[in-house]
Amino acid sequence: MSNYRMHVMVCAGTGCEAAESKIIIENFKEELKLKGYDQEIQVVKTGCFGFCGQGPIVKIQPDNVFYVKVTPADVKEIIEEHIIKGRRVERLLFEDPKEKVKLEKHDNMDFYKKQYRIALRNCGFINPEDIEEYIAFEGYEALGKVLTEMQPEDVIEIVKASGLRGRGGGGFPAGVKWGFTKNSPGDEKYVICNADEGDPGAFMDRSILEGDPHSILEAMAIAGYATGANSGIVYIRAEYPLAIKRLEIAIDQAREMGLLGENIFESGFDFDIILKLGAGAFVCGEETALIHSMEGCRGEPTKKPPFPAESGYRGKPTTVNNVETLANVCPIILKGSEWFSSIGTETSKGTKVFALAGKVNNVGLVEVPMGTTLREIIFEIGGGICDGKKFKAVQTGGPSGGVITEKDLDTPIDYESIKEIGSMMGSGGMIVMDEDNDMVEIAKFYLDFTQDESCGKCTPCRIGTKRMYEILERLTNLEGDMEDLEKLVDLGNMIKDTALCGLGQTAPNPVLSTMRYFPEEYEAYAKREKTKSYRIDPEKCIGCTLCAKACPVNCITGKVKEAHVIDESACIACGACFTVCKFDAVIKP
Amino acid sequence: MKNTKGKFVDLDTKKLDIEKLKELDAYIESLEDKEGNLIHVLHKGQSLFGYLPENLQLYIARKIGLPASKVNGVVSFYSFFTQKPRGKHTISMCMGTACYVKGADKIFDAFKAELNVGNNEMTEDKMFTLKDIRCVGACGLAPVVLVDDKVYGHVTVEQVKEIIDKYRKED
Ligand SMILES: Cc1cc2nc3c(=O)[nH]c(=O)nc-3n(C[C@H](O)[C@H](O)[C@H](O)COP(=O)(O)O)c2cc1C
Numbered sequence: 014m015s016n017y018r019m020h021v022m023v024c025a026g027t028g029c030e031a032a033e034s035k036i037i038i039e040n041f042k043e044e045l046k047l048k049g050y051d052q053e054i055q056v057v058k059t060g061c062f063g064f065c066g067q068g069p070i071v072k073i074q075p076d077n078v079f080y081v082k083v084t085p086a087d088v089k090e091i092i093e094e095h096i097i098k099g100r101r102v103e104r105l106l107f108e109d110p111k112e113k114v115k116l117e118k119h120d121n122m123d124f125y126k127k128q129y130r131i132a133l134r135n136c137g138f139i140n141p142e143d144i145e146e147y148i149a150f151e152g153y154e155a156l157g158k159v160l161t162e163m164q165p166e167d168v169i170e171i172v173k174a175s176g177l178r179g180r181g182g183g184g185f186p187a188g189v190k191w192g193f194t195k196n197s198p199g200d201e202k203y204v205i206c207n208a209d210e211g212d213p214g215a216f217m218d219r220s221i222l223e224g225d226p227h228s229i230l231e232a233m234a235i236a237g238y239a240t241g242a243n244s245g246i247v248y249i250r251a252e253y254p255l256a257i258k259r260l261e262i263a264i265d266q267a268r269e270m271g272l273l274g275e276n277i278f279e280s281g282f283d284f285d286i287i288l289k290l291g292a293g294a295f296v297c298g299e300e301t302a303l304i305h306s307m308e309g310c311r312g313e314p315t316k317k318p319p320f321p322a323e324s325g326y327r328g329k330p331t332t333v334n335n336v337e338t339l340a341n342v343c344p345i346i347l348k349g350s351e352w353f354s355s356i357g358t359e360t361s362k363g364t365k366v367f368a369l370a371g372k373v374n375n376v377g378l379v380e381v382p383m384g385t386t387l388r389e390i391i392f393e394i395g396g397g398i399c400d401g402k403k404f405k406a407v408q409t410g411g412p413s414g415g416v417i418t419e420k421d422l423d424t425p426i427d428y429e430s431i432k433e434i435g436s437m438m439g440s441g442g443m444i445v446m447d448e449d450n451d452m453v454e455i456a457k458f459y460l461d462f463t464q465d466e467s468c469g470k471c472t473p474c475r476i477g478t479k480r481m482y483e484i485l486e487r488l489t490n491l492e493g494d495m496e497d498l499e500k501l502v503d504l505g506n507m508i509k510d511t512a513l514c515g516l517g518q519t520a521p522n523p524v525l526s527t528m529r530y531f532p533e534e535y536e537a538y539a540k541r542e543k544t545k546s547y548r549i550d551p552e553k554c555i556g557c558t559l560c561a562k563a564c565p566v567n568c569i570t571g572k573v574k575e576a577h578v579i580d581e582s583a584c585i586a587c588g589a590c591f592t593v594c595k596f597d598a599v600i601k602p
Numbered sequence: 603m604k605n606t607k608g609k610f611v612d613l614d615t616k617k618l619d620i621e622k623l624k625e626l627d628a629y630i631e632s633l634e635d636k637e638g639n640l641i642h643v644l645h646k647g648q649s650l651f652g653y654l655p656e657n658l659q660l661y662i663a664r665k666i667g668l669p670a671s672k673v674n675g676v677v678s679f680y681s682f683f684t685q686k687p688r689g690k691h692t693i694s695m696c697m698g699t700a701c702y703v704k705g706a707d708k709i710f711d712a713f714k715a716e717l718n719v720g721n722n723e724m725t726e727d728k729m730f731t732l733k734d735i736r737c738v739g740a741c742g743l744a745p746v747v748l749v750d751d752k753v754y755g756h757v758t759v760e761q762v763k764e765i766i767d768k769y770r771k772e773d
């Protein structure tokens with residue numbers, strides 16, 4: 014990076030790329046060339062900065078100025094004003110929503126202030142398609158240290174002592190898991206990186222893979238050395254084309270430099286990595302199902318034991334680790350276990366990355382020390398609820414988790430405490446809901462997901478979740494009764510007790526937890542006190558026809574200057590009529 | 603021959619495009635462990651043919667030396683694989699949680715009404731296939747709609763007609 018006087022860092026993560034960051038990069042390159050600055054100023058395509066709700070993001074270094082919501086048309090102005098004349102482009106700076114002042118450095122923004130980045134350390138700082146940049150940030154030093162100075166036992170000891178626990182949801186101590194695989198007999202062993210990230214609404218793993226793929230490859234090689242494996246496999250969802258591409262490039266570059274392949278660092282240790290693609294099945298995130306899928310079969314889970322550490326891929330001892338778990342490994346090796354275990358709570362060490370989304374102002378990736386409270390995450394880092402609405406609940410743990418309400422917002426979050434308040438850590442999805450969200454509909458949404466994703470192998474999950482879904486459907490169609498609520502609880506508990514794998518065992522959680530915290534909403538449906546559609550107040554409607562024009566399903570009728578009517582059976586409750594009405598004539602359900 | 607739903611199934615592998623089959627063959631040949639890479643072969647097949655019709659599944663089964671039932675079992679298990687032909691454009695509505703809480707279901711309903719199709723169906727003029735997908739990882743732009751590879755973020759119900767018209771006009 015050293016020959017250039019300035020760097021233009023443009024986010025090329027999925028969110029920003031969707032918002033035309035590719036064109037922004039091209040425009041920068043062209044325009045700089047045109048003006049004769051292309052030898053002085055380098056355009057760097059980076060991974061996710063994390064502040065996805067403000068994307069596309071462009072950062073100018075070394076000035077450390079952070080531009081948000083940049084469009085391709087803004088490129089010229091940034092070059093002419095900032096790069097050539099040294100003046101800030103005020104209008105593209107982030108405005109603090111509370112203080113209403115423009116901030117130019119990201120370190121001053123609430124969104125970043127409370128964050129502590131270990132797993133995301135390189136995301137947004139380096140070009141993920143250039144191994145040299147990774148190496149410039151201590152890349153492959155941990156692997157070098159391990160291979161030349163340490164015995165496999167020492168590696169396992171450090172990881173154990175650090176207290177690092179699995180970030181894929183289970184929270185099992187990573188070092189202990191590595192120890193199991195190491196002690197399992199067999200000359201052929203495997204390391205698998207679980208990049209199936211099935212929780213819909215979570216994108217931590219994808220951002221790490223897109224923004225810092227080498228950190229995962231390096232950690233896999235370290236895990237291989239520690240456990241006695243020479244092959245690594247990344248199982249990644251086919252829905253992540255950009256992450257797949259970045260991994261392929263990274264693997265090629267690492268092989269070329271001899272950092273993967275035979276005799277790495279002249280140590281006699283061989284390790285290579287391949288990719289295996291998933292094909293859209295949530296249950297494949299479960300490790301036994303994942304292994305079956307990798308073998309080319311239907312991704313159905315099997316009973317544990319045997320655990321993968323004894324008999325995994327092709328029946329050989331296998332370590333399965335989540336992407337974020339692996340992303341913590343290299344810093345632990347370089348900085349030591351004491352450093353890592355000094356962060357976090359008694360039982361949960363280090364940090365956790367959350368994908369903060371839903372009705373919150375600052376949508377994005379947030380990495381905080383374990384023990385941070387949800388209030389800090391949602392209201393300080395997240396900037397509170399959109400449009401000044403009221404907070405209602407936050408769902409963690411995705412379709413396996415539950416809702417957390419106002420009263421528990423001050424609980425310091427770690428694996429144990431979050432279970433106590435009725436949810437779970439999960440992989441890090443965090444969906445914020447406001448007063449407008451209907452909790453019964455939310456529960457139905459999650460159950461629709463799990464019953465659809467149930468692999469069908471065990472009856473409680475296959476049939477049970479379907480029946481639960483039908484009951485919810487009956488309720489929301491206003492055809493249910495109070496007895497249905499009891500049935501939901503009974504069925505839910507039964508499925509939890511009897512399902513074969515984690516998918517079924519946790520599938521009823523969103524329903525049970527919303528029932529616990531919002532019983533009145535369920536009762537309103539059971540007593541059929543709810544209406545589902547919008548209505549028009551004939552007293553207020555003047556017949557302007559705006560609502561009829563806005564309705565996407567054409568269910569509003571009426572003559573000009575006469576009161577309009579909504580066909581309640583066809584209304585999808587989208588609220589388009591409510592938004593356009595200038596006379597307050599539309600009534601919400 | 604009839605399948606389990608009583609529908610006639612075309613199992614004539616000779617009807618498949620020869621050029622595309624050649625490419626598929628070459629890919630299969632290049633694999634050491636063919637059986638273990640069945641899912642990769644199916645990805646390749648779908649990217650070449652657009653979908654995985656029954657006769658193509660049979661072809662792949664024979665080529666790898668697996669029972670056709672196993673291949674079909676895998677195809678039907680994974681939602682990424684489709685056994686139905688697709689329209690010229692695929693409209694994918696993100697139904698991930700972040701999009702859902704921001705009203706994705708309402709937008710999906712509007713698409714259904716506007717195109718007069720259900721989920722995973724093709725319009726009569728073969729222009730569009732509508733389907734739901736899980737989180738595409740652009741939650742910051744929720745609700746998100748993909749038309750082929752193009753991402754539309756912060757989509758509102760009002761924009762549904764606009765988006766469809768744009769593609770109708772292009773052709
Ligand atoms: C239904 C189900 C889905 C899962 N999905 C994922 C996933 O998407 N990603 C993941 O890393 N782990 C997932 N897991 C957890 C894995 O089974 C496994 O515990 C994990 O990959 C181990 O890695 P870790 O110890 O590093 O967390 C899932 C588990 C279940 C039961």
Ligand code: FES
Pocket residue numbers: 213214215696697698699700701702736737738739740741742744745746
């Ligand atoms: S939930 Fe739609 S993009 Fe993530």
